[in-house]
Amino acid sequence: MNLDYEKILADYERAKEVYKDFGVDTDEVLSKMKGISISLHCWQGDDVTGFEEATKGMGGGGILATGNYFGRARNGDELRSDLEFAMSLIPGKHKVNLHAIYAETDGKKVERNELSIDHFEKWLKWAKERDIGIDFNPTFFAHPKAQSGYTLSSTDTEIREFWIEHGIKSREIASQIGKELKKTCINNIWIPDGSKDFTAKRYEHRKILKESLDEIFSASVDKTYLVDSVESKLFGIGSEAFVVGSHEFYMGYVFTSKHDIAICFDLGHFHPTESVADKISSVLAFSKKVLLHLSRGMRWDSDHVVVLNDEVVSVSQEVKRADAFDRVFFALDFFDASINRIIAWVTGARAALKSILYALLEPTHLLNEAEEEGDFGKRLALLEEFKTLPFGAVWNKFCYESNIPVGNSWLDKVKEYEEKVLKSRI
Numbered sequence: 001m002n003l004d005y006e007k008i009l010a011d012y013e014r015a016k017e018v019y020k021d022f023g024v025d026t027d028e029v030l031s032k033m034k035g036i037s038i039s040l041h042c043w044q045g046d047d048v049t050g051f052e053e054a055t056k057g058m059g060g061g062g063i064l065a066t067g068n069y070f071g072r073a074r075n076g077d078e079l080r081s082d083l084e085f086a087m088s089l090i091p092g093k094h095k096v097n098l099h100a101i102y103a104e105t106d107g108k109k110v111e112r113n114e115l116s117i118d119h120f121e122k123w124l125k126w127a128k129e130r131d132i133g134i135d136f137n138p139t140f141f142a143h144p145k146a147q148s149g150y151t152l153s154s155t156d157t158e159i160r161e162f163w164i165e166h167g168i169k170s171r172e173i174a175s176q177i178g179k180e181l182k183k184t185c186i187n188n189i190w191i192p193d194g195s196k197d198f199t200a201k202r203y204e205h206r207k208i209l210k211e212s213l214d215e216i217f218s219a220s221v222d223k224t225y226l227v228d229s230v231e232s233k234l235f236g237i238g239s240e241a242f243v244v245g246s247h248e249f250y251m252g253y254v255f256t257s258k259h260d261i262a263i264c265f266d267l268g269h270f271h272p273t274e275s276v277a278d279k280i281s282s283v284l285a286f287s288k289k290v291l292l293h294l295s296r297g298m299r300w301d302s303d304h305v306v307v308l309n310d311e312v313v314s315v316s317q318e319v320k321r322a323d324a325f326d327r328v329f330f331a332l333d334f335f336d337a338s339i340n341r342i343i344a345w346v347t348g349a350r351a352a353l354k355s356i357l358y359a360l361l362e363p364t365h366l367l368n369e370a371e372e373e374g375d376f377g378k379r380l381a382l383l384e385e386f387k388t389l390p391f392g393a394v395w396n397k398f399c400y401e402s403n404i405p406v407g408n409s410w411l412d413k414v415k416e417y418e419e420k421v422l423k424s425r426i
Contacts, residue, residue, distance in 0.1 A: 009397070011397075012026070012397040019389065029394070032360055033353070033398055034092060036092065036325060036330070037092060037095055037133070037330075039096065039331035040083060042079060042096055043102075045072065045079045045082045046072050046073040047072055050102055051076065051105075065336065066336075066338060069340060071418065071422025080126050082341065086342045088404075088413075089413060090404065091404040092353065094132065095331075096127065096132065097331055099137045100115060100138050102120075104123075112138075113163075113169060115166075116173065117176040132183075133184065135188070140152070140189075141192045145163070146163075149192070151163040151193055152167065152216075153245075164215050164216055168215075168216055171217075171219060174186075175221040175223065175225070182225065184226075186227045186291060186329055188229045188264055189229070190245070191209075192238070193205065194239025196238050196241060197240075199241060213230070217257065218259075229261060229263065229289070230245070230263060231263075232251075232264075233266070233301070247270070262289035263291070265290065267292075268293075268300075272300075275311075281318060289327050290327065292328060292331065293331050294312060294333065296311075303336070306334060306351045307347070312352065319359065320364065332352065340414060358391050361391050361394060367383070
């Protein structure tokens with residue numbers, strides 16, 4: 001389906017009038033959408049493989065991309081090409097999220113605690129040419145020194161010091177990325193540390209993790225464009241019984257630390273019955289910033305491609321209702337090797353953006369008025385009415401104004417790219 005401009009405009013004008021009756025200015029909302037960016041995770045494009053020859057294919061940390069769809073990126077040039085093509089099908093201007101294992105070292109072995117900004121020069125040059133930002137993540141998994149299941153919380157001093165050095169180097173790299181691009185660079189720390197079965201020394205590991213984080217965040221770096229964040233997890237493969245970096249641990253650390261650190265909520269890192277949306281306002285009452293990793297758990301943290309479901313919508317609604325789009329950062333975090341990887345990127349990003357648009361279009365002021373009046377029946381009825389407002393017509397206008405394919409016509413472009421580019425990699 002590829003709608004022509006006349007139909008897009010006509011549908012939009014009708015939707016505009018409907019929203020106007022509810023006190024919402026759709027033109028203003030579209031203007032806000034242009035200023036919202038999502039960080040596209042590079043690891044969807046190569047199944048979380050990275051470019052380290054010495055550790056390529058090494059698992060660990062519960063990181064597993066399942067499937068064998070052809071055409072995954074095999075090097076930096078292919079990955080950047082795929083990312084650029086994916087971004088051409090997503091409305092708005094967005095960022096790219098890198099893990100440390102995507103350093104390009106010209107075939108030389110460079111240990112993670114020896115990485116520098118020089119190993120990301122190609123990424124920087126590419127981002128500058130396209131005027132996009134880059135986020136960063138130290139990689140604490142898929143490495144011989146992570147095989148024990150413990151990194152920053154390891155009782156082995158040598159192992160722990162290696163990972164502390166990597167954490168410090170990563171902050172330095174992220175700081176320099178931000179300065180080079182003059183755009184905020186989020187450096188997000190997630191570690192796989194934990195145990196498959198019962199653990200007696202939980203306190204000891206968490207005490208060590210706190211000390212390691214203190215050392216990493218105490219290192220002097222320019223934070224003009226740097227945002228530090230930490231990410232929790234409920235459990236993972238190999239850490240079913242005990243995860244050192246739990247939600248409670250990082251909540252305590254962020255709120256008591258003298259360092260300015262954001263907390264990261266990954267939608268798949270909590271119990272299936274927990275609401276991540278409900279956590280946002282709680283944290284914003286104490287913390288200046290929140291990072292959201294949008295994913296879709298299927299029975300567990302299985303990192304399925306984001307879709308426009310209730311959870312993603314409720315998260316965006318909570319950000320909107322808290323008037324916190326200037327304090328909350330959105331990023332994608334999933335990996336599916338069973339389908340075309342570009343379709344995964346584009347589907348997930350467009351779904352995330354739809355959820356944000358849906359939230360911005362919500363006549364929240366009417367909900368607030370009903371709540372202030374104590375008319376909770378009216379509030380409930382309004383929430384139901386809002387669900388059928390014609391937000392799809394506003395989305396199509398957003399895509400058209402962004403010079404992005406409207407409807408599902410973008411799939412034809414992906415098919416063409418698959419035939420010309422991806423099949424040549426088989």
